[in-house]
Amino acid sequence: MRPTAAVLSVGNEVLRGSVVNTNAAFLGKELSSFGFDMVAHVVCADDEDVISAKLRELIKQANLVIVCGGLGPTPDDVTRQGIAACFSEPLIFSKLQFSRLKNLYKKFRKKVPSLVSRETYYPRNAQPLLNRFGVALGFSVSTQGGLVIALPGVPVELKNMYVDIVLPLLKKRFPKVQAARCLIVRMAGISEPEVMKRFGKDLFTDSFDFGIYPMPGEVLIRILCDRQSVFLRLKKKINRRLGDRIFCWDDKPLTRVVGDLLKKKKKTLAVAESCTGGLLASEISSVPGASQYFKGGTVTYHRTVKEELGVPGNMIAKFGEVSSRVTCALAEAVRKRMNSDYGIGVTGIAGPGGGTRLI
Amino acid sequence: MRPTAAVLSVGNEVLRGSVVNTNAAFLGKELSSFGFDMVAHVVCADDEDVISAKLRELIKQANLVIVCGGLGPTPDDVTRQGIAACFSEPLIFSKLQFSRLKNLYKKFRKKVPSLVSRETYYPRNAQPLLNRFGVALGFSVSTQGGLVIALPGVPVELKNMYVDIVLPLLKKRFPKVQAARCLIVRMAGISEPEVMKRFGKDLFTDSFDFGIYPMPGEVLIRILCDRQSVFLRLKKKINRRLGDRIFCWDDKPLTRVVGDLLKKKKKTLAVAESCTGGLLASEISSVPGASQYFKGGTVTYHRTVKEELGVPGNMIAKFGEVSSRVTCALAEAVRKRMNSDYGIGVTGIAGPGGGTRLI
Numbered sequence: 001m002r003p004t005a006a007v008l009s010v011g012n013e014v015l016r017g018s019v020v021n022t023n024a025a026f027l028g029k030e031l032s033s034f035g036f037d038m039v040a041h042v043v044c045a046d047d048e049d050v051i052s053a054k055l056r057e058l059i060k061q062a063n064l065v066i067v068c069g070g071l072g073p074t075p076d077d078v079t080r081q082g083i084a085a086c087f088s089e090p091l092i093f094s095k096l097q098f099s100r101l102k103n104l105y106k107k108f109r110k111k112v113p114s115l116v117s118r119e120t121y122y123p124r125n126a127q128p129l130l131n132r133f134g135v136a137l138g139f140s141v142s143t144q145g146g147l148v149i150a151l152p153g154v155p156v157e158l159k160n161m162y163v164d165i166v167l168p169l170l171k172k173r174f175p176k177v178q179a180a181r182c183l184i185v186r187m188a189g190i191s192e193p194e195v196m197k198r199f200g201k202d203l204f205t206d207s208f209d210f211g212i213y214p215m216p217g218e219v220l221i222r223i224l225c226d227r228q229s230v231f232l233r234l235k236k237k238i239n240r241r242l243g244d245r246i247f248c249w250d251d252k253p254l255t256r257v258v259g260d261l262l263k264k265k266k267k268t269l270a271v272a273e274s275c276t277g278g279l280l281a282s283e284i285s286s287v288p289g290a291s292q293y294f295k296g297g298t299v300t301y302h303r304t305v306k307e308e309l310g311v312p313g314n315m316i317a318k319f320g321e322v323s324s325r326v327t328c329a330l331a332e333a334v335r336k337r338m339n340s341d342y343g344i345g346v347t348g349i350a351g352p353g354g355g356t357r358l359i
Numbered sequence: 360m361r362p363t364a365a366v367l368s369v370g371n372e373v374l375r376g377s378v379v380n381t382n383a384a385f386l387g388k389e390l391s392s393f394g395f396d397m398v399a400h401v402v403c404a405d406d407e408d409v410i411s412a413k414l415r416e417l418i419k420q421a422n423l424v425i426v427c428g429g430l431g432p433t434p435d436d437v438t439r440q441g442i443a444a445c446f447s448e449p450l451i452f453s454k455l456q457f458s459r460l461k462n463l464y465k466k467f468r469k470k471v472p473s474l475v476s477r478e479t480y481y482p483r484n485a486q487p488l489l490n491r492f493g494v495a496l497g498f499s500v501s502t503q504g505g506l507v508i509a510l511p512g513v514p515v516e517l518k519n520m521y522v523d524i525v526l527p528l529l530k531k532r533f534p535k536v537q538a539a540r541c542l543i544v545r546m547a548g549i550s551e552p553e554v555m556k557r558f559g560k561d562l563f564t565d566s567f568d569f570g571i572y573p574m575p576g577e578v579l580i581r582i583l584c585d586r587q588s589v590f591l592r593l594k595k596k597i598n599r600r601l602g603d604r605i606f607c608w609d610d611k612p613l614t615r616v617v618g619d620l621l622k623k624k625k626k627t628l629a630v631a632e633s634c635t636g637g638l639l640a641s642e643i644s645s646v647p648g649a650s651q652y653f654k655g656g657t658v659t660y661h662r663t664v665k666e667e668l669g670v671p672g673n674m675i676a677k678f679g680e681v682s683s684r685v686t687c688a689l690a691e692a693v694r695k696r697m698n699s700d701y702g703i704g705v706t707g708i709a710g711p712g713g714g715t716r717l718i
Contacts, residue, residue: 012570015397017387018581018610019572021380024402028376038374040413043383043400046570054399074555074571075563113552154573193472196433204434211371211405212433213378214513222377251377271658277644278637281658285636296664299630299640299656301649305697338664 003146003174005036006062009043010051010070010079011153023068023158030162034170035177036064046070051082055148059086063146064170069153071136073115083150084123087141091121094128097137104135126150129169133160140169147173181231183223185238187245188254195219198241206230218247218254255283262293262342270338271297272309272330274321275348295338300330309333322347362505362533364395365421368402369410369429369438370512382427382517389521393529394536395423405429410441414507418445422505423529428512430495432474442509443482446500450480453487456496463494485509488528492519499528506532540590542582544597546604547613554578557600565589577606577613614642621652621701629697630656631668631689633680634707654697659689668692681706 007027013019024041032038039062044054051070058065070079084091097120101112122128122139129138129149136152138161149166151158187195192214199221204210208225221238225231239246248257262269273280281297284290300306303321307313310333311326319325327345335343366386372378383400391397398421403413410429417424429438443450456479460471481487481498488497488508495511497520508525510517546554551573558580563569567584580597584590598605607616621628632639640656643649659665662680666672669692670685678684686704694702 012397012568013572013581014384015387015400016391016581017384017389018579020384021400025373025376025379028374030376032375038371039404041374041380041400041402045398072573073552076570113556115552115555193432193474196474197472209371211435213372214431220377222372222375276641277649277653278640278656278658281637282635282641285658285660290636291660294636294660296660297637297658299637299644301644301653301655302697305655308696308698337667338661339667 002035002037002180003063003177004039004061005031005064005066006038006040006042006058007031008051008054008058008065008067009041009153010046010067010082011043012046012076014043014069015045022155023153026155026159027066027068027162030167031064031066033179033182034167035174035179046076046078048078048081048085051079052085055083055086059143059145059148064174065146065148066166067148067150068158071119071138071150071152073113073118073135077118079150080121080123083126083141083148087123087125089124089126092124094120094122094137097128097130100130101135129161129165131157131161132164133157138165180224181226181228183221183225183231183235183238184249184251185221185242185246186218186248186250186252186254187220187242188218188247190219190242190245192219195221195242195245199238200241203234203237206234208234253283253287256287259284259287259290259293263289267341268293268295269342269344270295270334270340271344271346272300272334273297273346274300274306274330276346277301280344280346295340298334298337306330309337322349361394361396361539362422362536363398363420364390364423364425365397365399365401365417366390367410367413367417367424367426368400368512369405369426369441370402371405371435373402373428374404381514382512385514385518386425386427386521389526390423390425392538392541393526394533394538405435405437407437407440407444410438411444414442414445418502418504418507423533424505424507425525426507426509427517430478430497430509430511432472432477432494436477438509439480439482442485442500442507446482446484448483448485451483453479453481453496456487456489459489460494488520488524490516490520491523492516497524501532539583540585540587542580542584542590542594542597543608543610544580544582544601544605545577545607545609545611545613546579546601547577547606549578549601549604551578554580554601554604558597559600562593562596565593567593612642612646615646618643618646618649618652622648626700627652627654628701628703629654629693629699630703630705631659631693632656632705633659633665633689635705636660639703639705654699657693657696665689668696681708 007024009021009024014021028038042054044050070077105112119136122137126139126141131138134152134154134157138151141148151161208223211222213220271280278299284294300309311329316326327347330345331343366383368380368383373380387397401413403409429436439450464471478495485498485500490497493511493513493516497510500507510520567582570581572579630639637658643653659668670688675685686706689704690702
């Protein structure tokens with residue numbers, strides 16, 4: 001049996017959709033790959049009683065509960081109080097945290113603001129977790145069945161604290177957990193029903209956890225299975241039935257797969273985009289090490305900018321800005337301009353008004 | 360008293376963090392602005408019993424529960440079954456939905472695949488909600504205290520169905536709800552504690568719902584308050600105390616505020632980015648109508664591309680690629696190249712390895 005985990009995100013801004021809950025996604029991914037069985041993500045309001053009640057419920061359902069958000073200095077941050085109330089414990093003062101804050105503010109020749117000093121408190125039954133990437137104090141509480149960990153909601157602080165502090169803590173507290181064996185298959189140029197048809201019902205005779213996900217431009221299959229023999233047989237059969245559409249046997253995005261190929265073949269790339277407005281360049285360059293093969297991109301939003309790049313004006317006049325001719329000419333022009341081996345051109349009409357009607 | 364709402368997202372892929380829950384954010388924003396008080400977002404596994412149990416809990420807490428995801432054609436999609444089980448109802452067949460699917464597949468000279476025909480079933484106590492943007496069938500169930508609505512998890516389908524079908528349904532079912540009065544203040548060039556200090560404790564004598572959110576490059580304050588007099592007084596005081604840092608009194612991002620100014624003054628913009636790799640261009644062009652003022656951008660990832668744009672090689676050699684001199688030269692070069700009124704240059708070192716240590 002795998003241990004179970006849940007994430008409790010605290011914050012009105014998340015509930016009201018002003019902030020997308022990327023923390024839950026980050027923690028879901030990390031905890032699953034550590035070997036936890038994720039049972040729930042919950043988002044609740046900045047309210048001491050609500051936090052305390054939700055946490056009490058989640059502790060019953062999961063061995064590990066990570067609470068994030070609401071540890072800041074302002075009056076709407078009451079996660080500390082909510083967790084303390086859940087365990088009927090008072091908050092106590094951390095001398096160590098205070099002296100760290102004092103030193104930090106000293107650098108800027110300032111005293112610790114009284115608001116910020118709220119961030120030196122934690123529940124009496126907890127262990128403080130010092131945050132090197134911000135001023136909010138995290139903490140962990142050992143429970144009968146497991147562990148509750150509180151982390152700040154600012155994503156960069158949460159991520160860094162997870163890697164630096166939480167991961168070692170989990171390894172110590174849950175030493176026997178093995179990461180789940182996970183098979184990921186990423187495909188392009190094929191629809192979800194077509195993938196299912198080719199996959200075939202006969203494969204479902206073995207027991208495994210199956211998920212299929214259509215995403216813009218691709219379909220992903222994820223299979224969790226602890227038995228090595230089933231795992232290998234599935235992999236072989238999937239390859240035989242869907243191999244011509246598979247671009248990756250891993251959780252790598254297409255930009256990374258292409259980047260790895262370019263690196264291996266020592267080739268370079270440049271892009272010219274119109275409707276995507278820099279999105280493709282930004283995806284390509286977000287891959288670590290992209291500077292080895294990505295020369296750069298240009299956003300040719302206006303017709304005059306397309307012409308300046310080297311697309312003939314009469315070609316645009318004849319075929320229109322959104323045409324395969326102009327798209328190819330853009331690719332060729334940016335390849336020349338940036339002196340790269342490959343060029344990509346993108347044109348199209350991207351209305352911000354939403355999707356195309358299907359039925 | 361405002362009516363309450365909750366979102367139940369179904370999907371192992373969301374639990375495990377392979378998909379970021381943008382649906383919950385979208386619904387949270389829409390439902391809040393409609394006038395609902397959001398009480399929870401919950402994410403649960405693709406499991407009939409779990410869906411049924413979580414829904415039962417949420418119905419007790421909220422007048423409206425929107426369930427999203429798990430309505431697809433594949434065997435891991437069991438939201439229909441989970442909701443039916445929650446109400447102890449069987450699933451029934453929708454002739455109308457089947458004939459629509461038949462017509463759709465006829466266009467491609469195909470029969471409805473047997474998998475897809477799973478998407479014609481809905482709980483007997485529900486009203487089907489036809490989806491014009493995909494094949495999954497939505498539905499709504501009237502409960503004692505309110506309404507349960509099931510929508511497909513594919514974001515574009517969910518959004519379009521919300522606007523087309525759900526919103527009119529809510530107006531009918533919750534006719535007296537008034538949108539909450541919401542004051543949003545977006546500031547740049549000031550830290551969160553500094554905002555709080557200037558805001559002042561004296562303003563908290565009135566009762567209102569207050570939230571402050573630090574975000575990359577800005578701080579946002581959100582105040583919900585139904586009393587017009589308090590609302591106006593707060594606005595005036597905030598303007599006096601923080602006006603020099605406020606760039607917007609609305610939920611508009613900086614790119615939109617700048618875009619509106621450019622449109623008004625009939626000026627144009629071009630950008631040259633290095634470390635941000637197209638992200639700025641993509642943010643700018645994602646604003647509807649950006650083509651009126653955004654000429655285009657260039658991603659000058661490699662030094663040679665910077666030189667080609669017009670930044671002198673000896674300037675790069677002397678000051679380095681990441682320097683204010685080169686950044687200004689980039690801005691000037693892209694302004695000339697794209698023949699725009701304004702140019703923006705961005706350089707820097709963007710390690711994908713995470714944040715900078717603070718303490």
